[in-house]
Amino acid sequence: MSxxxxIRQAQKQKTRQAFLDAALALLEEQSLSSLGLRExxxxxxxxxxxxxRHFRSTADLGVALVDEALGSLHPMVKTTVSTAGDSEERITRAVELIARHVEAYPAHVxxxxRERHGGVQPVREAIRDQLAxxxxxxxxxxxxxxxxxGWSDDDLLMLAHLYVDQMLITASLFLEALEASQDEREQVAQLATRQMRLISIGRRHWLD
Amino acid sequence: MSxxxxIRQAQKQKTRQAFLDAALALLEEQSLSSLGLRExxxxxxxxxxxxxRHFRSTADLGVALVDEALGSLHPMVKTTVSTAGDSEERITRAVELIARHVEAYPAHVxxxxRERHGGVQPVREAIRDQLAxxxxxxxxxxxxxxxxxGWSDDDLLMLAHLYVDQMLITASLFLEALEASQDEREQVAQLATRQMRLISIGRRHWLD
DNA sequence: TCATCCAGTTAACAACTGTTCTCTGGAATT
DNA sequence: AATTCCAGAGAACAGTTGTTAACTGGATGA
Incomplete structure (x- = not known):
């Protein structure tokens, strides 16, 4: 299949990627709904x-960016949840993984x-679907x-959404603390860890 | 003090409020960083x-909107948390209060x-400060x-942030379901209720 | 009553926007 | 080798943007 x-298709993909990269860089200081085509x-x-030749509109480009950004996020989520060890160790490792991901792909995060609740409907929907x-x-x-x-399917999905949202909140906090001091980032990590811990405790006693 | x-100041405030209202309406379909002054x-x-005569820039207007939007949110948060009754009853009432607030002030929510993680720094900071x-x-x-x-101050603040974030997530879900069927909104309410319940359970066993 | 103030107006500016149509030159296909 | 294809260029369009300066007329305070 590969x-x-x-030469032609390769060059086209290269240009397309250049569009995605440039847009992602520009979007660090504005939101998609104000991103101009000419810009x-x-x-x-x-x-x-x-x-x-590549996109119908900037909204279309945005949807492509969702795929790229959350595509790179997929492996993280999986390894985060399925890490071995006891609950406490899992949490620590999960928070660390999130921190690493934010450091590796800050613009994606x-x-x-930014666009999860942003002003461009198709992009919001794409993000919502991927998060689901x-x-x-x-x-x-x-x-x-x-x-x-003993957990119902509904309750499992409820907990899953709670974890996903918590990951995003944590990632966003790490992002804000990216250029801050080591101490500050440590504080974010400890806050996130304790919040995860509390959720895990709730999980453990859910069926009581 | 009142x-x-x-006549002059009154008219000015009236016009200013007209700016805030118009901006809020326009921002239902775009984000602040693309909101034009002329628009x-x-x-x-x-x-x-x-x-x-009223604002230096649209960013300045945005900061004013933060005060208005979160000003109207303040009473909600207080009554939400300090409602009497047992834990289960509290949660139900809190979720209902959030739903009512979203119905009453959808544009504010x-x-x-949208702008909590949006593209305009001063507005992000204003929201962050208010949420803190x-x-x-x-x-x-x-x-x-x-x-x-027996709870430490840090742990209390950690839990408080968890609640605040959870409120925002719930409010956002209600917002998306605003024009959906009654069933769908009910489902959102049940999801939010169960997530709150799980957090409350974690809270109850935190010191174990 | 008269001078001052100031919210809102008018006109003009260079710079920018998205989109259309036509063209070009090298890759792809036959 | 001849033909088709198509990513990107170029030029032009009407419409928009933020910001400036100078103005008007009614409220304000002496």
């Missing part, structure tokens, strides 16, 4: 009309946090745990 | 230059959710509860 792309092409170094998929995956992982015995 | 405003004045029905104040108030209310005996 047919080597022709992006200027940053890439191509003519404004070249934009239309910022984009998702995440929640489903988390739910599937949770179901494997013996702790989940 | 000196009756002169707002056009909606109000005044000359573009009149804008400068949307604005806060909320968390402090919630913490103060939590401290009154006998359940808080």
């Amino acid at each position: 047919h080597t792309l022709g 992006v092409t200027r940053a890439v170094g191509v003519a404004p009309t070249a934009f239309y 910022r984009f998702i946090a 998929r995440f929640a489903d995956e988390v739910k599937a992982e949770l179901a494997k745990d013996p702790q989940a015995d | 000196h009756t405003l002169g 707002v004045t056009r909606a109000v029905g005044v000359a573009p230059t009149a804008f400068y 949307r604005f806060i959710a 104040r909320f968390a402090d108030e919630v913490k103060a209310e939590l401290a009154k509860d006998p359940q808080a005996d």
Whole structure:
């Protein structure tokens, strides 16, 4: 299936990626609904009309960015939840993983946090759908745990959403603390850890 | 202290409020960073230059909107937390209060959710500061509860932030379901209730 | 009553926006 | 080798933007 792309297709994909990269960079200081088509092409170094060869509109570009950003997030979520060890150790590792991800892909995280409730409907919907998929995956992982015995499907999904939202909140906090002192980032980590711990305690006593 | 405003000051405040209202309406379908000065004045029905008599920039207007939106939210948070009754009854009433607030001030809720991570720094900071104040108030209310005996200040604040974030998430879900069926809104309410319940359970067993 | 103040107006500015149509030159196909 | 294809360029469009300066006329305070 992996047919080597022709020179033409390869160049096109390269330009397309340049659009995505440039847009992501521009979006660190504004939101998608104010991102101009010409602004992006200027940053890439191509003519404004070249934009239309790849995207219908900036909203369309935004949807493509959702895929890229949350695509890179998928492995994180999975490993975060399915990490071995006791509950406390799991939490510590999960928080650390989130911190690492934010350091590795700050622009992606910022984009998702910003546009999740942003002013562009198709993008909001794309993010909502992807996060729902995440929640489903988390739910599937949770179901494997013996702790989940006796839990209804609804309750498992409820907990999964709680975890996903908590991850996003934590990621956003790490993002704000990215250029802050080591101490401040440590404080974010401890806050997130304790919140996760409290949720885990609630989980453990859910069926009481 | 309530000196009756002169005709002049009264008219000015009226126009200012018209700016805030018009902006809030326009922001239902876009974000602040794309809100144009002329766009707002056009909606109000005044000359573009009149804008400068009230705000330095649209970012400045945004900060004013934060005060208005979260000002109206303050009473809700207080009554939500300090409601009497057992834990289960409290939660139900809290979720209902959030639902009512979203129905009463949908544009305010949307604005806060959207701009909390939006593209305009001063507005983000204003929201962050106000939410921190909320968390402090919630913490103060939590401290009154006998359940808080033995809790450290840090842990109380941690829980307060968890509650505040959870309120925002719930409000945002209600907002999305505003024009949906009664069933769908009921489902949101049940999800939020169960998540709150799980957090409360975690709270109850925190010191185990 | 008269001078001062000031919210809102009018006009003009250079700079920017999204979109259309036409063109080009090299890759892809036959 | 000849033909088709198509990513990107170029030029032009009407419409928009934020900001400036100078103004008007009614409320305000002496």
